[in-house]
Amino acid sequence: MSDNKLFLEELKDLVENGLSLNEYRVNGLVEKYNKNPFLIIQLYQIIVKNYRVLPFLIDIESAIYEYIVNEEMLNDKTFYGATLYVADMFDTTQTYIKCKINQTKKAPNRLLSA
Known part of the structure; x- marks a missing residue:
């Protein structure tokens, strides 16, 4: 599984579990996946916006x-x-x-x- 897929799955899990994206979590994701904090926040917002369809997403x-x-x-x-x-x-x-x-x-x- 690619790092991007793991990264997006982790963001999806945060949203599905109702966890907010605080500074601690952003910093953890930056360290773990070497992603830009702005990208992390932007992707998190996209996933939150589409929260209702998350259980149906295959990929x-x-x-x-x-x-x-x-x-x-x-x-x-x-x-x-x-x-x-x-x-x-x-x-x-x-x-x-x-x-x-x-x-x-x-x-x-x-x-x-x-």
Whole structure:
């Protein structure tokens, strides 16, 4: 399992268990996953916003990538630019992001949307 998936699963668990994202937890996630505190807070807010669909998500990683790409495309970015932006955010390749999004699009239950 990738670090990004573990990271997103941990954020999802925080939300599902009703735990707030305080400074202590943010610092722990920064140390554990080497992520930017702003990114952690932003992703936590996305997951909180979509709290009701969390039990139905099969792959949180794919769902988050697709959500952010869709949000970026609403802000006048092309699909290429949006996937490149997300790849930079998560320190991975654009190809990986595209593959994960394609997996989500093929899944019968696409629940997060922009």
